Amino acid sequence: MHTGKSYKLSEFLVWTRRKVYLLVALGFFPVILYEVFGIKWLDIPWPVIALLGTSTAFIVGFTNTQTYRRTEEAxxxxTNILSLSRSWGLICRDLVDDANHTKTLIYRHFAWLTALRYHLREHRVWESANKKHNAEYQQYYSIPEWETPLDIELAKYLSAKELKYILTTDNKATQILGLQSKTVKSLYNxxxxxxIQFIEIERAIRDLFLQQAKSEQMKDAPYPRQYAIINTFFVWLFCTLLPFGMIKDFDKLNEVVEGAIKGHMVWLLVPFSTLISWMFTSLEQVGESTENPFEGSANDVPISQMSRAIEIELRELLGETExxxxxxPKNDIIL
Amino acid sequence: MHTGKSYKLSEFLVWTRRKVYLLVALGFFPVILYEVFGIKWLDIPWPVIALLGTSTAFIVGFTNTQTYRRTEEAxxxxTNILSLSRSWGLICRDLVDDANHTKTLIYRHFAWLTALRYHLREHRVWESANKKHNAEYQQYYSIPEWETPLDIELAKYLSAKELKYILTTDNKATQILGLQSKTVKSLYNxxxxxxIQFIEIERAIRDLFLQQAKSEQMKDAPYPRQYAIINTFFVWLFCTLLPFGMIKDFDKLNEVVEGAIKGHMVWLLVPFSTLISWMFTSLEQVGESTENPFEGSANDVPISQMSRAIEIELRELLGETExxxxxxPKNDIIL
Amino acid sequence: MHTGKSYKLSEFLVWTRRKVYLLVALGFFPVILYEVFGIKWLDIPWPVIALLGTSTAFIVGFTNTQTYRRTEEAxxxxTNILSLSRSWGLICRDLVDDANHTKTLIYRHFAWLTALRYHLREHRVWESANKKHNAEYQQYYSIPEWETPLDIELAKYLSAKELKYILTTDNKATQILGLQSKTVKSLYNxxxxxxIQFIEIERAIRDLFLQQAKSEQMKDAPYPRQYAIINTFFVWLFCTLLPFGMIKDFDKLNEVVEGAIKGHMVWLLVPFSTLISWMFTSLEQVGESTENPFEGSANDVPISQMSRAIEIELRELLGETExxxxxxPKNDIIL
Amino acid sequence: MHTGKSYKLSEFLVWTRRKVYLLVALGFFPVILYEVFGIKWLDIPWPVIALLGTSTAFIVGFTNTQTYRRTEEAxxxxTNILSLSRSWGLICRDLVDDANHTKTLIYRHFAWLTALRYHLREHRVWESANKKHNAEYQQYYSIPEWETPLDIELAKYLSAKELKYILTTDNKATQILGLQSKTVKSLYNxxxxxxIQFIEIERAIRDLFLQQAKSEQMKDAPYPRQYAIINTFFVWLFCTLLPFGMIKDFDKLNEVVEGAIKGHMVWLLVPFSTLISWMFTSLEQVGESTENPFEGSANDVPISQMSRAIEIELRELLGETExxxxxxPKNDIIL
Amino acid sequence: MHTGKSYKLSEFLVWTRRKVYLLVALGFFPVILYEVFGIKWLDIPWPVIALLGTSTAFIVGFTNTQTYRRTEEAxxxxTNILSLSRSWGLICRDLVDDANHTKTLIYRHFAWLTALRYHLREHRVWESANKKHNAEYQQYYSIPEWETPLDIELAKYLSAKELKYILTTDNKATQILGLQSKTVKSLYNxxxxxxIQFIEIERAIRDLFLQQAKSEQMKDAPYPRQYAIINTFFVWLFCTLLPFGMIKDFDKLNEVVEGAIKGHMVWLLVPFSTLISWMFTSLEQVGESTENPFEGSANDVPISQMSRAIEIELRELLGETExxxxxxPKNDIIL
Structure with a gap:
């Protein structure tokens, strides 16, 4: 998550520069055909472009609404995990009347958070974090889950025996909650x-399961690929046709100028078509980089930071002082 | 669900090719009347087309928003079923103090998942999975529910007697939960x-009932047909009139060209009208193929995979190792 | 609910034919003034029409979004009633340890469903089910609540004494749930x-009350009339002005034609203005017919069918075989 | 709430007539400058107007969506209060085993409803119920809370001592629920x-508190004034500039007419600009009059009627017959 | 929150004046180039501007929808905190049978509200409350949290010992709820x-934790900066290009005027381009000032007032009279 005032225009330009190169080429293409090769009928009637442009704005708007909602939901x-973790702390401290078990249950909760966030920060093929423009930006911030291996982190919170068992399981977070339930049951036995206390704690585990499942689904069910691709089609078809639609209008400017530039006004089309196209592709790129809120990009939900905050607060509740x-944040980016 | 990077443009073109043929024909129709039969007044004023185009973009946008939400809701x-299943596993293991009954209750839960997903993958007349463009794509992935009969799958999880009874009932998933309740009651007796434990488990069954009912309604209440048809009308009326609206603009290109192509520029209309129309019909086709999230299409919610994942996790909870x-996924498609 | 593949175009045309007549008249009106009476200044500048058209598309889009949501919410x-009914069946069977009372409670639940659906299918003055185009369509399907009187249906599920009492009350569904609570209380006494069982069952009654209140409010709080009327104004103002805006464009076609039709091209306006107007009025008519999901129209939520399904499943739970x-569905329509 | 078929066009015209006068004046203004004072350059290029018009349609659409949602939420x-009230009736009758206390608790609930609805129908400075066009319409329906003073209504439901106490308190509804809790506690003591019964009833009180707080917030947190004012700016700026944008188009009509009207066609602008502007200001006025669902306007949520319905049903539950x-409704309006 | 009738136009103009200066400059820029330096080809074809304008309206509409929802959610x-606080009052009074502890628990709740609202009114770098146009407006209203230090406020509600402890902790609100839980536990011990009472109170604490976490996340997770910046790009690109797109249209006015103003009509562009641009930047500024509902701006959710209202009601419940x-509100603004 970016927690600064704003992205800078320069950052933004660097981030989108690869597309700018392409758009400039798309702008030069019809101009060269028109001016150099003299193909004067290269004119798509503007109404067609306008209709396509409005439709594209619709589609991109739709996509960005949905990707925004994905990040919002994440x-x-x-937020629910934060809140449930605090309740979990109080439940373990005040319902369980045994300092040892309280500590075990709370530390194991840190293990659950850890297992979950490592899972969420794994790479998926549809994520854009590894695209060049995002990958090069990763040097400006740090992704804790990509720096320390999971087992080292988990070892802080689990006994050696439990750690060994958990590392063999398929879904680590689920099995950690399974251990929590087992401990609670043995306390009941x-x-x-x-x-009543036993059941109350089981309900707290059930609430954690729900948030875990929601996180995992957000990770593993991508924004429907059929919607993603039609969005891309619209944007690039529009960017390709746009300069063809503007060529006549710029050619007419030759009528009002004099001197050396007369006859060459069509070249002016390139910056303008690039500018307009760039707004649309940037909009698309912003949407795409918001689509997957747990991919290790600068726009991720800051689950590492939140997990650490939970750890601090619950240890404070336990009376720990260290x-x-x-x-x-590093360069205003916090994950 | 498609879990790859993206659909390929070629896949998309193949998938939509039947409509492309039709759109090409719709493009040639006015050109032939105009050029071959010389009916020169075949010109619909462009503003009419623009207004229709904007309205069509609205309607299709509306439809796609709703179909997206249907898949999202599914x-x-x-996700809730996944989460409730994990809780069910813990409840059965830690509230029920009897390994045999625990296993019965958990395996019967697999039977419930199976009965439900077989029901959801049945065919409905309004679903598009059997339309030609979708049916031919089904060779690239597998639909487990269409490969093994239900009774063979259920036999893995139910006793012979229970299986026989369940196969006679109308709504199998409901009656399986009925059996669960009966077992729990006999444990209570x-x-x-x-x-308190008995009631807690009954509540868990109630939560499963809710998700079952929601799944069934999503299956059996189609996207309202009155909205579906008006959407289709708008798209095809637009695609039919579009080339009539562009004919004059392309005819004017004859004024700026020289040589052999002079007088034939109207034919250029065909690729452009096809391109624009194709964007709209593709948008409609994408919406339509997202409308029914349990129909066996490539864009389904992956309920077979999720049911299997639940089975793996709960068996792990039971301590099973095999x-x-x-x-x-097969060709990036997972159901 | 329509459960077929789609409405047919012919059905749709018949359903909207009355508006088509009117739209044809609106199309002829300016043409006759222009051609027959020679009032040549009858030309509304197109941009005005375009602006009005876009705004109308907005408003109609807004209305249809809201009416869609009303049906979706219904x-x-x-769906909740279906799910709660199944839970009610299990609660009555497995918490109440008395086959007689179980049956009484479940049959009285059928009475509640019946009283509720009869109430929901009563006529309200703002509903469109009685408008001519909908009323004539009602011959193609059946509305169970309009065929059998309520008391005959209720007599299947209630004792004679209870039936007599319930028929005197103002809100029958509420008082049936009142009887349920009374029975449960006497079991507790x-x-x-x-x-704990007593309170659990009272909670189940509370959940049913909530869905009952929601159904009743959906029935009795119409789509706000102030929004409905402004929507109608926009659509008809647009349909009235549209042909005035197109008249010059069609008049210009006279310049490119020869022969007998020369000078008469303005008449071509009629089919085109009718076509465009018809799209807008159809959109409005579709919205209007979706507005009230319990009015006995072809687009209703199928509450009769769902009530019957509940009855079948719960009787199966009771072990009944008849x-x-x-x-x-009748002609693909099921209520 | 309007419960008739529809508002009539004549009612609507009367209701909006003050704005019509102003819009007519705004239409005459540029025409007089143009025709009488001969200021011929009074021409705003139409594209500017079109852009402003589309944007205005967006903004008004946004506002109406939000105001609609406010009424929907109210x-x-x-609906929740209706449902919780019914449950409250059953709880008081069947959990509390004492006819006297049952009656006290249920009548005090009527007092709570009364205190709440009187609070909700108080006047707030941002509400539009007192604007002239709404105030004059109030003669057609009755607002019970403005006709009888609160203390007289409350006296029907509370003992003299309680009434005296409640009238001294700041938030009457809260303190009435405080009394309910006190009574329940004394029954427990x-x-x-x-x-368990005690806690179940406290939970029911908590549920009522939530709906009370939501009602109060809907009353006291107006639609954000910053959004309201920008909406007004857009609408009136558009209505002011619109006739300037149409002046040239109407002037051109002089070219096609003959006779006495020739040279005066610009005056035709007035009815058309008024018509279009009127659609926009009416849309705004409809939104504004839906914004505050508890202000005593014809579009209010019918809280008086619902409170009375609750009273009837709960008294029926108590076995009362009078x-x-x-x-x-009076003139189709029910509050 | 503004609780007056409306912002005044004059207030609004003052509030947005800095942008007006800039927009005037942007309007003069092309006119000076055109008229003074004679660069006559400075003409961007209008369709490009129209397309950009429509897209900008889309984007700004999207942004304002999201910022509105943020304030609505806050x-x-x-509203939930208000409702839960009332319930907390009743729980402490009627479940805890000890006037001393009741008072401690309720006063500590005031401390929780205080700690939370002081946290929410801290400054964040992305908030706009400190931007010049907002900062100068702050003289018209008061922000209680910026006037009295937190420790003085907390001292009213906490014992000296507790106060000292709380001031050392990281998240004060969390640790205050930790104290609440500790007290309840000691009462149970x-x-x-x-x-059952103990657990009921713990659940009430859990509910408070959820609202606290939601408030904190709303505070600490800004509106995604990538969306904020693309919105700004669109608005300012549009405002920069708009006058270039209008220049030819205003130049043409020279054809219809006579006398001294002939040849200078282009200067008229400045007020019109400023007016249109101003609508868009104002819309953006309104959105931006609604984005962060707890920043101390005039559009904040009134958490100070609500906290005070809770204090008054709960003290009334305790029987206090002072x-x-x-x-x-001060100048109609209440925080």
């Missing part, structure tokens, strides 16, 4: 908890 | 469960 | 239920 | 209720 | 509460 899921530092 | 329903393999 | 309410048949 | 809140009559 | 969160006064 944010809400983790040992009569350290009465039934707390890990909060994660800080 | 995804959410199954035998005093293996106390009342687990079935996860379902893998 | 569908969700009844007789110690056939313990308190089940009523499922309701079947 | 409707949902009161006297062991007429066991703890019931107050349902509130009836 | 409002809902605090002393057997002043039974388990109540603090309600917060009053």
């Amino acid at each position: 944010q809400q899921i983790w 040992k009569e350290k908890l009465v039934l 707390l890990p530092p909060a994660l800080e | 995804q959410q329903i199954w 035998k005093e293996k469960l106390v009342l 687990l079935p393999p996860a379902l893998e | 569908q969700q309410i009844w 007789k110690e056939k239920l313990v308190l 089940l009523p048949p499922a309701l079947e | 409707q949902q809140i009161w 006297k062991e007429k209720l066991v703890l 019931l107050p009559p349902a509130l009836e | 409002q809902q969160i605090w 002393k057997e002043k509460l039974v388990l 109540l603090p006064p309600a917060l009053e």
Whole structure:
């Protein structure tokens, strides 16, 4: 997540420069045909372009609405995880009357958070984090999950035996919650908890399961590819045809100028068609980079930071005083 | 669900080719009347076309928003089923203190998932999975529910007696949950469960009922046909009139060309009208193929894969080690 | 609900024919003034029409979004009723340990469904089911609630004494749930239920109350009339002015034709203005016929069919074998 | 709420007539400058107007969507209140085993409804109910809360002592629920209720608190004034500039007419600009009059009627037979 | 929150004047080049501008929809806090049977509200409250959290010891709820509460945690910066190009005027381009100032006022009679 005032125009230009090169080429193409090769009928009637442009704006607007909602929903899921984690802390401290087990249950919760965020930050083929324009930007911030291996992180929170078991399982987060339930059950069997407490804690686990499932689905169900591709078609068809639609209008400018530039006004088309096209492709690129909120891009939901905040608050609840530092943004980017 | 980077343009063209043929014909029709039969007044004023085009973009945008939401909702329903299934696993393992009954309850849950997904993958007359362009694409992926009969799948999870009974019932998923409730009740009667546990499990069954009902309604209540048809009218009326609206503009190009092509520029209309029309019909086709998320098309919610994942995780919870393999995408398509 | 592949174009034309007549007249009106009476200044500048057309498309789009959501919400309410009914069946069977009372409670639930759906299918003055174009279509399907009187239907499910009482009450569905609560309370007083069970069942009644209230409000709070009327104004103002805006464009076609038709091209305006206007009025008519999901129109939520399905499933749960048949669509329409 | 077939066109015209006068004046203004004072350059290029018109349609569409949602949400809140009130009736009758206390609790609930609806129908400075066009329409229907003082209404439901206390408090509805809780607690202390019943009733009070808070916030948090004013700016700027943009087009009509009217066609601009502007200002006025669902306007949510319906149903539940009559619409308007 | 009738046009003009200066300059720029330096080819074809204008209207509309929803959601969160606080009052009074502890728990709740609202009113770098146009407006209203330090406010509600502890913690609101839970637990350990009451109160704390987390996330997760910047690009690109697109149209006016102004009509472009541009930048500025509902701007959700209202109502519940006064709007602005 970018937590600065704004992206800078220069950052934005660098980030989108590859598309700008392409758009400039698309602008030169009809002009060269027209001016150099003299193919004067290269004129698509403007109304066709206008209709296509309006439709493209519709489609891109639709796509960006949906990608925005994906990131918004991911944010809400983790807001719920934050809130449930705090409740989990209180439940473990005040319902479970045993400092040892309280600590075990709370640390294992950190393990759950860790397993979940490592899973969410894995790479998927449809994600755009590895596209060149995003990959080169990754040097400006850090992605904790890509820097330390999972087992080292988990070892902070789990006993050696549990760690070994969890590393063999398929869905680590699920099985960690399975361990939580097992511990609670054994407390119930040992009569350290009465039934109502036991069930209340099981319900808390169920609430965590729901947020875990939602996170995983957001990760593993991409923005429908059929919608993604039709969006791309519209944008690029529009960018390709746009300069053909403007060529006559720029040619007419030759009537009002004098001197050396007379007869060459069509070349002016290139900056303008690039500018307009660039707005549309940038809009598309912004949407695409918001589509997957857990991919390690600069626009991710900051799940590492939130997990750390939870750790700090729950350790404070336990009465610990040596707390890990909060994660800080690097170049205004915090993950 | 398509889990690749993107559909390929070539795949898309093949998928939409039948409509392209028709659109080409619609493009040639006015040109032939104009050029061959010399009917020169075949000109619909462009503003009429522009107005119709904008309206059509509105309507198609509306339709695609709704069809997107249907698939999104179906995804959410199954995210809930995933989450509730995990909780069901923990409830059966940790509330029910009897390994045999735990296993019965969990396996019967697999039977419920199976009955539900077979029901959801049945054919409905309004679904587009059997339309030619979708049917021919089905060779590239597999639909587990269409490959093995239901009774063979259910036999893995139910006793012979239960299987026989369930196969006679009208709504199998409902009656399987009925069996679950009966088992839990008998455990309560035998005093293996106390009342609070019994009621907690009944609530879990109620939560499953809700997701089942939502799945079934999504299956059986189609996108309102009155909206579907007006959408189709708009798109095809637009595609039919579009070339009539462009004919004069292309005829004017004859004024700026020389040589053999002079006088024949109107024929250029065909590729352009086809291109624009194709964007609109493709948009419609994408919407239509997203409308029914459980029809066996490439854009379905992957309920077979999710059911298998649940089976793997819950068996792991039971301590089993011989687990079935996860379902893998075939040509990037996973159902 | 229409459960076929699609409405047919011919059905649609018949359904909208009355408006077509009017639109044809609106098309002829300016042409006659122009051609017959020679009032040549009858020309509204096209940009005015285009602006009005775009705005009309906005407004109609807004209206159709809202009417769609009304039907969608009605569908969700009844999905909840379906789900809660199944839970109610299990609760009555497995929490209440008395086959007689179980049957009483479940049959009275059928009475509740019946009272509710009869209430929902009553006529309201703002509903469009009685408009000519809808009324004539009603011969193609059947509306069970309009065929059998309520008391005969209720008599199947209630004792004579209860029936008599219920028929005197103002809100029958509410008072039937009142009877359910009374029965449960007497079971609790007789110690056939313990308190926790009693409260669990009361909660189930509360959930049914919520869906009942939502259904009733959907029935009794129409789509706000102030929005409905402004929508109608926009559509008809547009349809009235549209031919005035096209008249000059068609007059110009006289310049390119020869022979007998020369000088008469303006008459061509009529089919085109009718076609465009018809798209807009059809869109409005589709919206209007979706506005009230419980009015007995072909686009209703199928509450009769769902009530019957519930009856079949719950009787199956009770172990009954002589089940009523499922309701079947008639000409693809099922209510 | 209007519960008739539709507003009549004549009612609508009367309701909007003040704006029509102003719009006519705005139409005459440029025509007089142009024709009488001969200022012939008074021509705003149409594309500027078209762009402004499209943007205005966007903004007004946005506003109307939000105001519609406010009324829709208010409707949902009161649907919940209706449903919770019925549950409250059953809870009081069947959980509280004492006819006297049952009656006290249910009548005090009527007092809560009364206090709430009187609060909601108070006047706020941003509401439009007191604007002239709405105020004059109020003679056609009745607003019960403006006809009888609160204390007289409350006296029907509260003991003299309670009434005196409640009238001194700041938020009457909150303190009435406070009394409910006090009564329930005393029943628990006297062991007429066991703890689980006590807590169940407290939860019901909590649910009522939520709907109360939502109603109050809907009342006291207006549609954001910054959005309201920018909407007004757009509409009136558009209405002011619109006739300037049409002047040349109407002037051109002089070329095709003959006789006495020749040279005066510009005056035709007035009715057309008024018509188009009127559509936009009417749309705005409809939105504005839907913005505040509890202001005493004809488009309010019918909270008086719903409160009365609740009273009738709950008294029926208590077995009373002398019931107050349902509130009836007056001129199709029911509050 | 503005609670007056409306912002005044004059206030609005003052508030947006800095942008007006810039827009005037952008309007003069092409006119000077055209008229003074004689660069007559400075003409961007209008269709390009129209397309850009429509797209900009789309994007700004999208942004304003999202910022509106942020404020709406913030409002809902605090409606929930209001409602949960009332329930908390009743729970503490009627479940906890000890006037001292009741008072402690309720006053500590005021401390929680205070800690939360001070946190929410801290400054963030992306907020616009400190931008010049907003900062100068702050003299017209008061922001309680910026006037009294937090420790003085907290001292009213917490014991000296608790205050000291809370001031050392990282997240004060969380740790205050931690204290609440500790107190409740000690009451349970002393057997002043039974388990069911204890758990009921813990659930109330959990509900408060959820609203706290939602408030914090709304504060700390800004409107995605990538969307914010692309919105700004579109608006300013449009405002820059707009006058270039209008220049020819105004030049043509020279054909119809006579006398001294002939040849200078192009200067008329400046007011019109400024007017249109100003609508767009104002729309953007309104959106931006609604984006962050807890920043201390005039459009904030009134959390200080709501907290005070809660304090008054809960003290009334406690039977206190010396109540603090309600917060009053200053120049119609209430925070």
